[in-house]
Amino acid sequence: MNAAPEYNFAYLDEHTKRMIRRAILKAIAIPGYQVPFASREMPMPYGWGTGGVQVTAAILGRYDVLKVIDQGADDTTNAVSIRRFFQKTAGVRTTTRTEEASIIQTRHRIPEAPLKEGQVLVFQVPIPEPLRFLEPRETETRRMHALEDYGVMHVKLYEDIARHGQIATTYAYPVKVADRYVMDPSPTPKFDNPKMNDCPALQLFGAGREKRIYAVPPYTKVVSLDFEDHPFERTRVAGSCELCGSGGVFLDEIVTGDDGARIFVCSDTDHCANARDREAQ
Amino acid sequence: MNLPAGDGRGFTDPVHESQKCFRAIMNALAHPAEPHPFMPPNSGCGALGAEAAAILLTLADFDTPVWLGGAGDCGEVREFIAFQCGAPIVADRAQAAFALIPESVSLAALESFSQGEPEYPDRAVTLIVQVECFGVGPWRFSGPGLRQPRSFSFAPAPDDFMALWQENSARFPLGVDILFVAQGLIAALPRSLIVQGN
Numbered sequence: 139m140n141a142a143p144e145y146n147f148a149y150l151d152e153h154t155k156r157m158i159r160r161a162i163l164k165a166i167a168i169p170g171y172q173v174p175f176a177s178r179e180m181p182m183p184y185g186w187g188t189g190g191v192q193v194t195a196a197i198l199g200r201y202d203v204l205k206v207i208d209q210g211a212d213d214t215t216n217a218v219s220i221r222r223f224f225q226k227t228a229g230v231r232t233t234t235r236t237e238e239a240s241i242i243q244t245r246h247r248i249p250e251a252p253l254k255e256g257q258v259l260v261f262q263v264p265i266p267e268p269l270r271f272l273e274p275r276e277t278e279t280r281r282m283h284a285l286e287d288y289g290v291m292h293v294k295l296y297e298d299i300a301r302h303g304q305i306a307t308t309y310a311y312p313v314k315v316a317d318r319y320v321m322d323p324s325p326t327p328k329f330d331n332p333k334m335n336d337c338p339a340l341q342l343f344g345a346g347r348e349k350r351i352y353a354v355p356p357y358t359k360v361v362s363l364d365f366e367d368h369p370f371e372r373t374r375v376a377g378s379c380e381l382c383g384s385g386g387v388f389l390d391e392i393v394t395g396d397d398g399a400r401i402f403v404c405s406d407t408d409h410c411a412n413a414r415d416r417e418a419q
Numbered sequence: 420m421n422l423p424a425g426d427g428r429g430f431t432d433p434v435h436e437s438q439k440c441f442r443a444i445m446n447a448l449a450h451p452a453e454p455h456p457f458m459p460p461n462s463g464c465g466a467l468g469a470e471a472a473a474i475l476l477t478l479a480d481f482d483t484p485v486w487l488g489g490a491g492d493c494g495e496v497r498e499f500i501a502f503q504c505g506a507p508i509v510a511d512r513a514q515a516a517f518a519l520i521p522e523s524v525s526l527a528a529l530e531s532f533s534q535g536e537p538e539y540p541d542r543a544v545t546l547i548v549q550v551e552c553f554g555v556g557p558w559r560f561s562g563p564g565l566r567q568p569r570s571f572s573f574a575p576a577p578d579d580f581m582a583l584w585q586e587n588s589a590r591f592p593l594g595v596d597i598l599f600v601a602q603g604l605i606a607a608l609p610r611s612l613i614v615q616g617n
Contacts, residue, residue, distance in 0.1 A: 147434045156480055159441050160516075163478075164541035166448045167596045167609035169563045173541045197445065199438045255450075284537035316563045316611060318592065336566075340449045355449050355611075358563040 148195040149227040154178055158196035158351070162342060165353035170315030171283070172266050177349040187220055188346030190243050190262030197258060197342075198224065198241060203231045205239035210247040210388065210405035234408050246309075246326040250387050250409040253339035255356060261324045263345040266352065268312045268322040288320045291363060299368055308373060314361045315354055323360075329373040329388045334360040379404040382413035428462050429503040430476055436460050440477040444598065447607040452560040452571035454553040457605035464499045466490035466521040470600035471547045472499065478545075479506040479517055486515035486532075486544075489525055515544050523550040524575040529587050529595050540592040543610070548599050551575060553606055558584075562612040571606070573599050584614045 146152065154176075161175040180188040198204065204224055208217040212234040220243060221232050233239050236251040245262040253259060265271075269279045272290045282288070291312055298306045311328035315321045323334060324343060334341060334354060341354040354360060364370040378385040380401040387409060389402040404410035430436040440459055447455045459473030466489070467475075479485055485506045487496060496519075500506050509515055513533050520526055526548060535543035555570040558581055577583070587594045587610060594610035 147438075152433060152437065153480060155441075156437075156478055157482065159445075160478055160483070161541070162445060163448055163545070163596070164543075166445065166564075167611060168540050168592050169611060171540060171592060174539075197438075197442065199442060200435060256446075280538040340445075355564040355609075357566040 145227045147200075147228055148198045148224065149181075150178065150192065150195045154192075155196045158192055161351045162193065162196065162353065165342070165351050166340070166355050168319075169355055169358050170313075170319030170321040170352060172345075172350040172352045174349055175351050177346045180346065182219070182223070184347040185264065186216060187243070187245055187262035189344030189348075189351070190245065190260050190346075191220060191223065191344075192346060193260050193342050193344035193351060194224070194241060194243050195228075197260075198228055198230060200228075200230065202240045203233050203238055205233050205236065205242045205408075207242065207244045207247060207249070207406075207408075209245070209390070210249070210409075211407045213407060216245060234411075236408050246324045247388065247405060248326065248330040248333045250384075250404070250406045251412075253333075253337055255338040257339040259337075259339050259341045261326070261341065261343045263322070263324040263343045263348070263350070265310075266322055266343065266345040266348050266350040268310075268320050283319060286318065288314075288363075291320055292365075295363060295365070295368075299365070305364065305368060305370075311370075312363050314363060316358050316360075320363070321352065321354075321360075327373060327388060328362065328370075329375070331360070331362045331370070332372060336360075377402055379410060379413075382410045382417065384409065384413050428464055428472075428499065430461055432460075433476075437477045440473045443605055444474060444477065444607070447598065447605045448596070448609055449564055451562075451564045451607045451609055451612055452569045454601070454604040454606045456603060457600065458603055465493055465495040467496045467499060467519065468521075468549050468600065468602070470602070470605060471519060471521075471549055472503075474547050474598060474600070474605075475500060475504055475506070475517065475519075479504040481505045481507065483516035484509040484514050486510075486512045486518040488512075488518060488520045489522055491519045491521040512544075518544050518546050520546055520548045522575075523548050523573055523599070524577055526577050526580065526583065529583055530590075532595050534590060534593040534595065537593070540594075543593065544595050546595055546597045548573075548597055550599050550601050552601055553599070553604060557581075557616065559615045560608070560612045561615075562588075562609075564609070565612070568615075573601075573606070581614055581616060584608070584612075588613045
């Protein structure tokens with residue numbers, strides 16, 4: 139079963155897995171709070187999802203079915219290499235179909251197909267601290283979280299409105315989890331923020347370089363920060379996918395020729411393929 | 420590397436058995452206040468049942484001080500934990516990362532365990548509490564992980580458990596998290612849940 143017996147199952151040693159597992163459990167008990175963990179060097183560079191890979195490795199079992207997406211796509215470099223990594227080190231079954239997967243690792247989209255109870259969504263996170271660009275000192279941001287002092291985040295959103303007439307943040311849009319912690323949902327487009335609210339699946343977030351793990355349990359309130367007179371708006375999606383015709387989904391712009399021709403297609407390749415299959419039948 | 424064969428009371432296939440147990444624990448915490456099946460492959464020892472032992476085998480090691488309450492504090496259990504987990508046993512309950520409470524009726528003084536710190540609420544204890552059985556009512560829990568409020572109870576329970584838990588959730592984000600185990604079952608109460616009377 140194990141293609142490479144020289145590795146422990148899923149690459150990490152058992153002591154590391156225990157340490158990550160303890161961090162995951164505390165993360166679930168304190169939704170949205172960033173639990174520090176002793177992140178390991180992984181055989182891939184920072185920025186390639188070392189945090190997400192460690193979380194996946196700690197929860198993965200022999201009978202799991204793994205899906206990995208990179209901006210919604212199953213077939214791009216990051217997704218393919220992480221999928222191969224777990225095929226090699228754990229020998230697990232992989233899939234591109236959202237509904238078949240028990241664990242979905244992502245940077246940074248949430249699949250279009252609704253997630254189910256029992257599924258785990260693992261996010262790769264570059265900067266876990268939503269307040270980091272407003273307050274660079276870790277000691278200070280820790281205290282701000284402890285005191286629930288999030289005024290500075292609202293000032294930032296207000297400055298967006300003052301400068302641009304609207305909240306110009308389009309990804310990594312801050313959310314408040316279970317009425318307590320302000321959390322960075324990872325650089326997922328804000329289009330996906332509403333999917334985090336009351337989601338039946340467990341959402342785990344791993345930041346390898348920054349050594350943090352956090353979680354949103356199933357059926358948890360996740361609210362995008364906004365103002366009464368400037369409510370949160372999901373990114374408007376004009377038009378539909380040129381390949382499958384889906385509307386109301388997140389679209390990627392693809393350049394199709396030297397003359398600057400471009401089309402918009404589904405960012406979620408699994409959703410797009412399914413829609414085209416259904417049409418063909 | 421060949422691991423020592425052990426005495427047959429721990430995991431025989433530590434990699435996959437601890438993964439399976441961990442997923443059961445994680446699932447119980449993600450879907451709290453609800454008994455879930457938990458069939459660990461190991462055996463228990465003395466006052467330490469197989470289910471509570473499996474949690475320690477899965478999560479405890481030399482980084483996690485363990486506190487033993489009541490009948491759990493005996494030579495047999497100490498030896499089991501020292502041999503199987505390598506975890507230090509501490510006498511001061513405030514130092515413990517995991518605390519074993521072999522009889523749920525003796526659950527008391529939750530604030531005497533480590534509650535975490537305002538900046539680091541994750542540094543709080545996880546209580547492992549052995550119960551005889553689970554049921555519904557007389558308490559209703561709500562919070563993250565629950566789509567709607569859920570009736571949940573365990574027996575034998577201390578008379579003032581509702582007050583204990585109300586105090587615990589009032590300390591959120593500080594507070595203790597509890598893993599309850601009965602034969603073949605596990606249920607969790609993370610500190611994020613709030614309780615009301617039925």
